[in-house]
Amino acid sequence: MSDALIVIGRDGVITRADDSDRNSVDHFRRAGRLLELSPSQYLVPGLIDTHIHAPQWPQMGTALDLPLEKWLFEYTFKLEARYSDAEFARRVYDDLVTTLLANGTTTGVYYGSIHLPATKILAQVCLDKGQRALIGRVAMDDPKQCPDNYRDGSAAIAIDETREFIRFVRSMRGNEVRLIEPVITPRFIPACTDELLRGLGKLTGETGCAVQTHCSESDWEHAYVLERMGKSDATAIRDFGLMNRRTVLAHGCHTTVSDRALIRNQGAAISHCPLSNALGSNAVLPVKSCLEEGVHVCLGTDIAGGLRASMFDAVAMAATVSKLLEDGVDATKAADSRGRAGSGISCVTAFYLATTAGGVALDLPIGLLKPGYRFDALLIDTAVPDTNLRLYDFDKSVDILQKIIWNTERQNIKKVWVNGRLVKG
């Protein structure tokens, strides 16, 4: 829309979004409540990052050339264990949430660590800074897959602390609109005992909470669950009572068509994390197929298995890897057997995954700028000096959108609103 008036209520809900008319514009201008965009500025929905490991922020950019086990045990678990230090947690989470808001992430779906106090701090930081967030205290108790110094003492402890975290978030002062929500978060099946998974499934039923976990991320994880459970990862998650309308399954690269039929039937979603998957998942999620099958797909950075903070980068990567899946990668194979025809998605579809589809996946009225939706939005300025985004007078609308998708940097994001509140700029 090129000349629109968007009206936002005091509760952050969009009440009008259509062609502007002179009378209304004058009315809001006289009332001192009109923000007018300059010709170089564009308004887009806020970005929804559906998979973030908050405690991994300090290692972002490192160690992804290591095999998964080394990455987990030499970097990730050691780092996550530090969050027993609340002061460290406060410092990192403050920086992380500030950074993500500055990059246009208006909604974050976060893994915390196993530490209840640190995860409460993350919730408080998001609330204070005004980022919409779904946050989980991580549960992981299996001694065979978790290190001694970073593991829940028992399934019962993990379940109790998860319950306490849910209570805490739901009663946070200032969170009456539920800007922050708790998420039940079994790390992934390999890290959890059956007892823990069953207990968290029961808690999901009792509390009606959203759930997040990993599902069929890599060959290893997919095969591990098949071997241990005698059924697929998706099926096992469902059978433990962990798959509901608001479950976010990270990755899903190795899900089968029947796994995805199950996910679709439950109304759950797959969080596609293209950069992280390229580096460590042994395959590319067939997003186009998922969409055609009717599965909810949303997008995530997977900080820090993904190495970039920006959801604009995740959008660009989603389009890029989909083309590699379509065409294939190995030129020594014949073109018609190299890839998987019809798998490519455009950058505009990828942008939809990061916005509208994110709202659908989380069952929240976000990701669109239309009446009834919350005003989570970014003001993109395409004329900021010392950035790489450049428009020309012969660019058509579709060109401008594509340029914004591929080349927006955080410096171009001049203002960010969440629930109608200005949180950057």
Add this chain to the structure above:
Amino acid sequence: MSDALIVIGRDGVITRADDSDRNSVDHFRRAGRLLELSPSQYLVPGLIDTHIHAPQWPQMGTALDLPLEKWLFEYTFKLEARYSDAEFARRVYDDLVTTLLANGTTTGVYYGSIHLPATKILAQVCLDKGQRALIGRVAMDDPKQCPDNYRDGSAAIAIDETREFIRFVRSMRGNEVRLIEPVITPRFIPACTDELLRGLGKLTGETGCAVQTHCSESDWEHAYVLERMGKSDATAIRDFGLMNRRTVLAHGCHTTVSDRALIRNQGAAISHCPLSNALGSNAVLPVKSCLEEGVHVCLGTDIAGGLRASMFDAVAMAATVSKLLEDGVDATKAADSRGRAGSGISCVTAFYLATTAGGVALDLPIGLLKPGYRFDALLIDTAVPDTNLRLYDFDKSVDILQKIIWNTERQNIKKVWVNGRLVKG
């Protein structure tokens, strides 16, 4: 090196690069010629972008979801034809070169357009702004593959203008150190008649110029040349006299092992353009194999077939797509037949491609900070507010390098030098 002193002569050549000693440091400080880095600052070699289509800069970010033919005829050729307007050329090239320097590209290997005046302007802009550059006036004369309004009138005209461009660059005032070099530039075999290719080959022999062209970029191009010439793209380029020690062959995705043996034997180089290839080349160049075969490989953005200006992004993409080649992309195939084992390169190897290997490919003393090399370098500041690069006190040296590779933005690049001259900051 953590505490080094680098001494640079007035001619831009590094005369010393080793552990700093107090006496020397004091000497340079007293003379007012010492630049000391703060603890958050790091010095790295300048980045060498070996494949840039300068006139395509205004369309960067757009239209890459179109099939190649539409991309060429509806966007690219129309845009390149505009450079008959010298004022337009000056405005775009001024912005492009400024932007690339700001992003740390100290050496650019450029395609211009078919327009002699515009391409001279590009050379002058690079010289004035102090960017090391190899620049070619594009030759393309085949009516079957080029539009009527954007094509050389004849092979003879293209050859004459190429000769004139070489003369111009070699006699530019202020270019006595050959900061700017001409490159003989047949667009690619499909766009050129045999007569033109033969003539440019002859001119290469006469002038000793570097050469750039595309080689086996996509299934289509690879097959087209095989069909028309009855031999591979690389062989045809060699047979036309266009493959020498300083030939840069863009892409090479579909070169065979024997093509690459020929390229290696000529001492030519393949410019790997990972993002562009992911979107439009139908395969990933097996960089690891190329290196093992002894082929010179360097790195390029392929602006605007590549959609990002930053060579740091090209480095990250080179590592990323190599892992997709290694592991494969289609999860419905068995893991052991999905990809091409042993194809992954680390981000550090990818960074080497953008620096040291670029110098080797171009046969220029750049890409390393050691005596005898030109001082082309970047000062990276890891503590710039409002950026996504973040170090922690527990980061090891290897972590810091990887963080710089994955998360440097142009705001972190505080200073850029080319040939000892400060060109940014």
